[in-house]
Amino acid sequence: MSKSWKGSTEPDIEKSDSFANHGSQFSGDTEVRTRGQVPLKKLCQRGYIMIGTIPVQLQPPYSMNLQGSSSSPSLNFSSTCTEPRSMSNPLRSVQSNIRVMHTNVDKTLLPDFSPSSVSNNSLSPAERFPASNISRHQGKSSCTDHLWKSSEVGYVKRPRPAQRNLNNALAGYKVDPADIKPFDICFRRRHNSGLDISLHANTKSYTEVQEGVTEKIILKPGMVLLKHYLSHTNQVEIVRICRKLGQGPGGFYQPGYKDGAKLRLQMMCLGLDWDPQTRKYGNKRSIDGCEPPNIPDEFRDLAILAIEEAQNVSKKKFRAANVEDVLPSMSPDLCIVNFYSAHGRLGLHQDRDESRDSLHRGLPVVSFSVGDSAEFLYGEERDLEKAEKVVLESGDVLIFGGKSRFVFHGVSCIIPNSAPRELLEATGLRPGRLNLTFRQF
Numbered sequence: 001m002s003k004s005w006k007g008s009t010e011p012d013i014e015k016s017d018s019f020a021n022h023g024s025q026f027s028g029d030t031e032v033r034t035r036g037q038v039p040l041k042k043l044c045q046r047g048y049i050m051i052g053t054i055p056v057q058l059q060p061p062y063s064m065n066l067q068g069s070s071s072s073p074s075l076n077f078s079s080t081c082t083e084p085r086s087m088s089n090p091l092r093s094v095q096s097n098i099r100v101m102h103t104n105v106d107k108t109l110l111p112d113f114s115p116s117s118v119s120n121n122s123l124s125p126a127e128r129f130p131a132s133n134i135s136r137h138q139g140k141s142s143c144t145d146h147l148w149k150s151s152e153v154g155y156v157k158r159p160r161p162a163q164r165n166l167n168n169a170l171a172g173y174k175v176d177p178a179d180i181k182p183f184d185i186c187f188r189r190r191h192n193s194g195l196d197i198s199l200h201a202n203t204k205s206y207t208e209v210q211e212g213v214t215e216k217i218i219l220k221p222g223m224v225l226l227k228h229y230l231s232h233t234n235q236v237e238i239v240r241i242c243r244k245l246g247q248g249p250g251g252f253y254q255p256g257y258k259d260g261a262k263l264r265l266q267m268m269c270l271g272l273d274w275d276p277q278t279r280k281y282g283n284k285r286s287i288d289g290c291e292p293p294n295i296p297d298e299f300r301d302l303a304i305l306a307i308e309e310a311q312n313v314s315k316k317k318f319r320a321a322n323v324e325d326v327l328p329s330m331s332p333d334l335c336i337v338n339f340y341s342a343h344g345r346l347g348l349h350q351d352r353d354e355s356r357d358s359l360h361r362g363l364p365v366v367s368f369s370v371g372d373s374a375e376f377l378y379g380e381e382r383d384l385e386k387a388e389k390v391v392l393e394s395g396d397v398l399i400f401g402g403k404s405r406f407v408f409h410g411v412s413c414i415i416p417n418s419a420p421r422e423l424l425e426a427t428g429l430r431p432g433r434l435n436l437t438f439r440q441f
């Protein structure tokens with residue numbers, strides 16, 4: 001998303017109590033973000049003293065980056081999501097056209113709607129991300145904190161906070177360990193499903209709510225909803241992989257804005273990092289210098305197949321000589337993964353932080369929903385009164401490109417206890433919703 005979304009109009013943001021102490025962890029100036037070694041003299045200028053050869057930080061944040069708009073009109077969703085909703089689809093048999101995802105993982109939210117964000121993209125992709133930088137790293141993390149290691153079961157050992165802070169300070173990054181502590185989207189005792197699932201007491205079974213051929217709904221030209229497109233196997237793998245990546249270097253964290261407000265979700269970027277403060281993409285994230293994990297091939301393949309499916313239905317509907325004019329193809333090179341807990345939301349926004357070329361061509365955003373359902377709003381204007389509403393359920397894929405690339409959209413609420421029972425039993429997923437949005441920079 002061009003997370004402008006999450007930015008300025010975000011109604012669900014909460015002010016961090018610890019803003020005074022931690023706000024600038026996210027908003028260092030460009031010097032602070034300088035990659036590689038920071039000259040010791042500069043460290044001292046920034047509030048470090050030297051003890052022997054070790055620079056020690058005296059104060060938290062030096063400079064707050066307050067440039068640009070940090071606030072915007074607040075939009076209040078009048079949420080009605082208090083009850084589980086009945087799922088709309090009748091019983092169907094499992095669709096066959098979705099590949100079962102492989103289990104090998106090659107190691108590996110959000111935008112701005114202000115018109116100015118497009119002008120931020122005035123450089124070509126090549127200028128902003130030279131080819132050498134945009135290629136994904138293979139296997140190894142280049143996180144400044146080289147002590148992070150994945151264990152076989154997918155958990156990570158991290159260095160102690162003091163060591164981590166020192167490493168990052170030396171490398172020019174400022175990290176508040178509280179903001180990057182590993183976030184596990186699943187309950188740890190996943191095999192004790194009786195205990196876990198009791199927290200989702202009203203969950204429905206797939207067999208009650210879906211299974212079957214994908215229902216394809218054209219919401220607007222270029223905007224297609226594929227109901228129940230992701231198979232159970234796909235969804236389980238998505239949870240499993242996101243869980244693992246989310247706890248490693250470059251994994252989930254709760255992002256914040258320049259003004260210290262926090263987004264009401266956990267976010268992780270794959271392929272390229274998206275910075276909610278600058279609304280720009282980059283190869284490393286500014287909080288701790290970690291490179292985003294690669295987009296797993298399985299995810300990419302599913303996203304591409306979903307676009308083809310949406311193109312097929314669009315072609316029929318609009319009798320287009322060239323379906324690319326209605327809904328262009330896209331090869332994802334970045335993915336923003338959001339985990340919304342029960343109270344997660346996302347304000348109305350447009351996704352427009354991708355490259356000028358990508359936006360100009362209307363290359364689509366592909367959005368996967370897994371877990372609890374969400375009330376999703378969309379419309380031509382940033383106006384809640386005029387917005388249309390659709391419920392996105394676990395397994396749904398939403399695609400918006402072409403003329404709908406700049407549609408305003410947001411999540412007004414997460415519907416409690418609406419995740420499929422089998423998914424929870426297979427994964428131990430916590431209450432909440434996993435959303436993956438794929439784009440091409």
Ligand SMILES: O=C(O)CCC(=O)C(=O)O
Pocket residue numbers: 001002003005109110111336338346351367374376392409410411435437
């Ligand atoms: O969670 C969703 O369905 C929407 C996410 C979104 O709009 C974004 O990440 O830009």
Ligand SMILES: [Fe+2]
Pocket residue numbers: 001002003005109110111349350351409
């Ligand atoms: Fe978005």
